[in-house]
Amino acid sequence: MALGQAQTVDSILGGALTIVQPASGYRFAIDSILLARFVCPRQRDRILELGAGCGVVSIVLAALHQRSEITAVELQPRLAGLIAHNAVLNGAAAVTAICADIRRRIPGLVPATFDCVVLNPPYRAASRGRESPNPERRVARGGSDAMLRDFIAAAARYANYGGRIAMVFTASRTAELIAMMKQHSLEPKRIRFVHSKPHESAVMVLLEARKAGGLETTIEPPLFIYGPSGDYSDEARAMVTRTE
Numbered sequence: 001m002a003l004g005q006a007q008t009v010d011s012i013l014g015g016a017l018t019i020v021q022p023a024s025g026y027r028f029a030i031d032s033i034l035l036a037r038f039v040c041p042r043q044r045d046r047i048l049e050l051g052a053g054c055g056v057v058s059i060v061l062a063a064l065h066q067r068s069e070i071t072a073v074e075l076q077p078r079l080a081g082l083i084a085h086n087a088v089l090n091g092a093a094a095v096t097a098i099c100a101d102i103r104r105r106i107p108g109l110v111p112a113t114f115d116c117v118v119l120n121p122p123y124r125a126a127s128r129g130r131e132s133p134n135p136e137r138r139v140a141r142g143g144s145d146a147m148l149r150d151f152i153a154a155a156a157r158y159a160n161y162g163g164r165i166a167m168v169f170t171a172s173r174t175a176e177l178i179a180m181m182k183q184h185s186l187e188p189k190r191i192r193f194v195h196s197k198p199h200e201s202a203v204m205v206l207l208e209a210r211k212a213g214g215l216e217t218t219i220e221p222p223l224f225i226y227g228p229s230g231d232y233s234d235e236a237r238a239m240v241t242r243t244e
Contacts, residue, residue, distance in 0.1 A: 008021060008023050012240070014243065018089055019059065019086055020086055030225065035120055035166065036056070039061060039116065039208075040208075041065050046113065047070045048116070048117045049071070049117075049118045050151055050154055050155060051075070051121060051146065052072035052074045052083055052097070053074060053120075054079050054083060055083030055086045055095065055097065056086075057118055058072040062087075069094055070092075070096070071095075071096050072098070073106055076099075080098070081099075102146055102150060112161065113158065115164070116159075116164050117163065118166050119155055121148050121169065123169060152183075156185065161212055162212060164209070165208065165209045166207070167206075168194075170203070170205070186211055187209055190220060191217060192206040192221070192223055194224075195222055195225070197224060197227070197228070198227075206223075223235060
């Protein structure tokens with residue numbers, strides 16, 4: 001990892017965890033914490049995170065569930081280095097970082113061997129919206145690199161039969177997301193919409209699918225990030241500050 005590049009050191013979960021991330025370019029947001037909270041791994045599940053950034057989701061999962069094995073895959077070498085650094089910094093020995101392109105076979109990984117696959121793909125569709133001048137952020141947001149279809153295909157490839165795929169995505173593309181998942185035999189089982197405030201439209205969707213699962217789907221109660229006063233809602237505050 002190039003330690004000379006500008007970075008920040010940020011505390012999360014009420015100071016229980018410390019995350020080093022780029023000062024500019026890709027930086028994690030609250031959706032990473034919400035995704036980690038949404039995942040419900042079973043004891044001894046093998047977990048794979050695709051497009052892991054600086055490793056926030058994997059680090060939080062290791063802290064919350066004491067997982068025995070979490071593999072975090074990231075395309076950009078600088079960010080992959082930060083995953084390994086953050087794992088050591090937080091005593092997350094369960095987390096292993098791999099620098100690889102999810103659109104190709106990932107070195108060292110065997111298809112259909114993971115119980116749970118976690119992903120936070122770029123929200124923006126290809127060739128839509130203004131491109132970021134920062135190359136790290138541009139890749140993280142989908143500019144000229146892996147898109148939703150690539151993440152879904154990789155998740156289906158590495159999840160075992162009956163394995164679960166958990167992800168966060170922009171709510172405005174929910175129909176597209178579900179259709180694409182079904183094309184890869186991933187059946188939605190849990191869906192929860194995330195709203196900035198009550199009475200506002202959803203901004204994100206948290207979704208768990210099962211590989212070769214049945215058709216029944218549970219729509220969970222909505223999650224509001226902020227209350228009427230503009231502060232975090234009680235539920236969101238607990239998610240971002242507590243370690244249980």
